[in-house]
Amino acid sequence: MGILEVKNVRKRFGGLQALSNVNLSVTENSVHAIIGPNGAGKSTLLNCFVGKLIPDSGSVMFDGQSVLGRAPHEINQMGISRVFQTPEIFGDLSVMENMMIPCFAKRDGAFEFNAVSAISSQKDIIEQAEQVLEDMNMVNKRHMHASALSRGDKRRLEIGMCLSQEPRLLLLDEPTAGMARADTNNTIDLLKEIRDKRNITIAIIEHDMHVVFSLAERITVLAQGAPLVEDTPENIKGHPKVREAYLGETV
């Protein structure tokens, strides 16, 4: 039984069958990659996990509980954090404040009307946020406006924000999309470190095969809205069906 169990999920947009019968099981404390050509339904599937979309049929269970019909903030409070394709951070706020907000969400829940105490008196939150900044190697940027960070640092900050919530499942939507090679490698190193040091399950959607093969322990290949194969990276690499679907090659 995996931490995330997806059963018979279907989703149709008008005449387009985006997902047709997807079954997927993500094992706890593993890195599971979902790959596939453009339009295979990867992002649609991810959106079904976080409450952005509700599938037409099927079930998505996280740790034995259904996530379907729940709002994004409820699903996050269950322990699923999501990193977006373009970094979604609080651009108008400082790096430190960016890091503190998820710490508050973790400690106080979805809504807490705390208008009485000053932020500077929240010692535990400040300590926690500083710890994550240190882990992310961003302490020297703590006073910067988040919008002034480089693309790679924005990604780093977003991942840090997700980690500060100590999620059980981290979802990554093409974390290196649009990045320079150096930034991509930094992100890979960061994710490897997270994988090795923390008790966390990672599900990653990725285009870049270099990223996938250096991180994943298990790979699911999606094609035309359905899983084609699921296997270890070694077996996927040479799989004829994958090469055909992914690279358009006939072997």
Added chain:
Amino acid sequence: MFGLNQKDGQLILIIAILVFLAPFLLNPFPVESELAQFNAGYPDLMQRFIIFGIFAIGFNILFGLTGYLSFGHAAFLGVGSYSAVWMFKLLSMNIIPAVILAVLVSGVFALVIGYISLRRSGIYFSILTLAFAQMSFALAYSVLTPITGGETGLQLALDDPRILGQQITEQGNIPVPSLFGLEMRDSMDVVIGPWLFTFNVGYYVCAIIMMISFYIAVRIFRSPFGMMLRAIKSNQQRVNYTGLYSRPYMLAAFVVSGMYAGLAGGLMAAMDPLAGAERMFWTASGEVVLMTILGGAGTLIGPVLGAGMIKYMENIISKINETILHEWFRWMPDGIEDLVVTLIYPFIGKGWHLTLGIIFMVVVIFLPGGLVEGGQRIMRLFRRRSKSRNTTNSSDTFDSAS
């Protein structure tokens, strides 16, 4: 001090000093001088500075922090005024219950309007709030006449019950609003040489209430709640995907700012015990938007500055007329004098809106952060100058200054 950091504490202290010395500061010109018409230190206008300052401080909690632009905040102002006047009619002329009821009723009103309007964001939110305010305005004028007094407005009468207070004064008049016997309209005139300074009870009562509301606003700005509101303004999607439910945060901000508007409305009635539907009209809502943006949305002191500036222009620039202009430019040759007067004339008197519009455009284009940003730029300019002077003497001061 009071849970504030040093900088905020200093800011509040400076504002407190300015506000309490305002009767002096706003009357810098001797009574007999030609410039006396620029004096703004008379009770009615000073009260308005403060009351609209409170209104703008509250509006800024919603607009400045969350970025949601309400175009219907005057509705809460109006509701506050009506509630206060009803309290004067039914209970007593003491302003405390009146102001408390004004805040509570406008809070409930804001809860209902906010709950519905916050289902949409952006322009749709603005339109919804505008629609609600205009509905309130129209209802106050027509159907709700028994409660609001319709076109004539809600006024006090001799036969009002006032169960806890005096119904009629010994002279047979309607009593005036007071704070435990201290009448709001009481003033003390102090003549120092050619200057005249007026110290008004109502002004100082309003001023104390404004300082309390400003202090509360600072605490909200510096609290985790305030940070969440700024986060919502910055990226609502990320807020939701960080496990925070943004809607109750928005609603809380909406209600708090509605209560500030109600407080302002209540104080208006406390200074002058009548309430009319025109207080809810959309231009009144627009005015508070202008004040906040002109002063600097999202800054602590900006809205108060904006409110002061607009009210000053409305009352002072609009008073200048053609005769006064001719008086000023008498020293010029006749033809040129007429030309100058003709050129300036559209900007004064009833044309003060034109002046305001130009100032507003200039501020929005060149100082997007409002008057506060202008002030900051000037400060920086001075600091840089003094800094460069210091660096020629010793390089150590450079580090300590920055």
